[in-house]
Amino acid sequence: MTNLDEFKVEELEQRxxxxxxxxxxxxxxxxGGTVTGTVKVEF
Amino acid sequence: MxxxxxxxxxxxxHLAASQNYIYDSQTKAPIEAVxxxxxxxxxxxxxxxxxxxxxxxxxxxxxxxSHLSYKDKTLALIDIKVGDTIYLTNSPIVLxxxxxxxxxxxxSVLKAIKKIDENxxxxxxxxxxxxxxxxxxxxxxxxxxxxxxxxxxxxxxVSTEIISARRTENxxxxxxxxxxxxxAIFNNGDFVRNRAHFLDIDKLDAYAFKFEGQITYxxxxxxxxxxxxxxxxxxxxxxxxxxxxxxSLAIAEIRYTYDKDKLADISxxxxxxxxxxxxxxxxxxxxxxxxxxQLPSGxxxxxxxxxxxxxxxxxxxxxxxxxxxxxxxxxxxKTKKPxxxxxxxxxxxxxxxxxxxxxxLDRWDDNYRLSLSNNEKQILRDIKSQQENTKSN
Numbered sequence: 001m002t003n004l005d006e007f008k009v010e011e012l013e014q015r016x017x018x019x020x021x022x023x024x025x026x027x028x029x030x031x032g033g034t035v036t037g038t039v040k041v042e043f
Numbered sequence: 044m045x046x047x048x049x050x051x052x053x054x055x056x057h058l059a060a061s062q063n064y065i066y067d068s069q070t071k072a073p074i075e076a077v078x079x080x081x082x083x084x085x086x087x088x089x090x091x092x093x094x095x096x097x098x099x100x101x102x103x104x105x106x107x108x109s110h111l112s113y114k115d116k117t118l119a120l121i122d123i124k125v126g127d128t129i130y131l132t133n134s135p136i137v138l139x140x141x142x143x144x145x146x147x148x149x150x151s152v153l154k155a156i157k158k159i160d161e162n163x164x165x166x167x168x169x170x171x172x173x174x175x176x177x178x179x180x181x182x183x184x185x186x187x188x189x190x191x192x193x194x195x196x197x198x199x200x201v202s203t204e205i206i207s208a209r210r211t212e213n214x215x216x217x218x219x220x221x222x223x224x225x226x227a228i229f230n231n232g233d234f235v236r237n238r239a240h241f242l243d244i245d246k247l248d249a250y251a252f253k254f255e256g257q258i259t260y261x262x263x264x265x266x267x268x269x270x271x272x273x274x275x276x277x278x279x280x281x282x283x284x285x286x287x288x289x290x291s292l293a294i295a296e297i298r299y300t301y302d303k304d305k306l307a308d309i310s311x312x313x314x315x316x317x318x319x320x321x322x323x324x325x326x327x328x329x330x331x332x333x334x335x336x337q338l339p340s341g342x343x344x345x346x347x348x349x350x351x352x353x354x355x356x357x358x359x360x361x362x363x364x365x366x367x368x369x370x371x372x373x374x375x376x377k378t379k380k381p382x383x384x385x386x387x388x389x390x391x392x393x394x395x396x397x398x399x400x401x402x403x404l405d406r407w408d409d410n411y412r413l414s415l416s417n418n419e420k421q422i423l424r425d426i427k428s429q430q431e432n433t434k435s436n
Binding site for chain 1: 176205208219220221222223227228231232234239324326329331350352354365367369387388393397398399
């Protein structure tokens with residue numbers, strides 16, 4: 001049986017360090033005043 | 044020189060991130076949600092086109108493709124060329140053995156719940172994954188969010204640190220935003236750890252359980268048990284299938300939908316609150332998949348969640364249909380010396396407002412961790428077209 005194996009530590013730490021995309025999290029967290037409806041994923 | 048050319052060709056064919064497919068051998072149709080486990084510890088999954096990508100990593104020699112309804116296959120990477128299709132054959136479901144064993148499906152589920160602490164990882168660990176959420180309004184793409192994250196699960200709660208995230212502009216005509224995000228998916232979608240709904244011992248009597256058969260998966264035997272609500276309570280509305288390892292009774296997979304009649308009752312009740320000033324949303328359909336994976340230690344852990352919600356938005360007498368899809372894959376798990384991470388965003392805010400916009404959609408590249416499906420590529424094209432329309436106006 002093949003299993004999902006342990007993750008390589010080096011890659012883990014590298015990924016913690018770097019953000020690959022130019023977009024990331026916003027610092028402002030503004031709600032923008034344009035939200036007329038919010039929904040969440042239903043489980 | 045000839046040898047060098049051959050070597051370059053070889054490296055490109057076998058080592059570059061390559062797109063490949065998995066199809067059903069009989070129907071020749073693509074198979075969605077097939078897990079692909081590489082021998083270096085990484086895992087990916089096929090999308091609805093049966094597409095998966097082999098990452099550009101030189102430490103992969105072989106991989107196993109695995110799906111509960113099909114026979115596993117292990118292949119050497121050297122035998123796979125870019126664009127190759129792997130065909131899987133159905134795994135037969137056998138009912139006779141269960142009938143002979145005279146096992147009660149409800150008792151099996153009860154025992155499975157009692158064994159959750161024993162069967163699932165109970166030590167702190169990291170998870171590394173990818174999350175995509177897309178929204179279509181009237182079949183037209185209006186928003187996409189992608190997140191790459193590291194999770195830290197200390198067995199009490201899951202923290203998620205987002206490494207990178209991006210979203211498109213939201214072009215929903217009603218301004219519909221999606222609340223929550225990757226942490227919410229973890230917290231709400233891990234039914235086994237949450238002992239949610241039909242896995243809540245106190246609520247088991249509200250459901251009927253029925254053996255559908257026994258199947259062989261990854262060399263183990265699994266019970267397929269269907270469940271459905273048997274009480275009038277409209278909140279008890281989930282129905283679907285559970286897959287249990289016959290030996291440990293670990294729950295490997297859950298697939299369920301909502302009872303449509305009860306959903307209709309709920310939305311009828313909520314219509315009393317309809318306002319003429321704000322859009323009114325009602326849920327029309329839910330179809331979710333939650334999958335767990337056994338690790339080398341023998342313990343199980345969450346590996347994949349796929350959620351589909353159909354909503355109707357009503358505003359000023361007009362109806363809009365919203366298809367919300369969320370996919371969360373755990374590509375790898377680390378149990379040795381896990382790194383503590385903290386959730387680096389405000390969980391109470393609208394997730395789409397927290398993730399920064401990524402306007403250059405031409406540069407929205409595919410990611411092997413969760414390959415974009417044709418439908419998702421179309422969503423991006425729809426959004427780009429609306430972006431261009433907005434700019435030209």
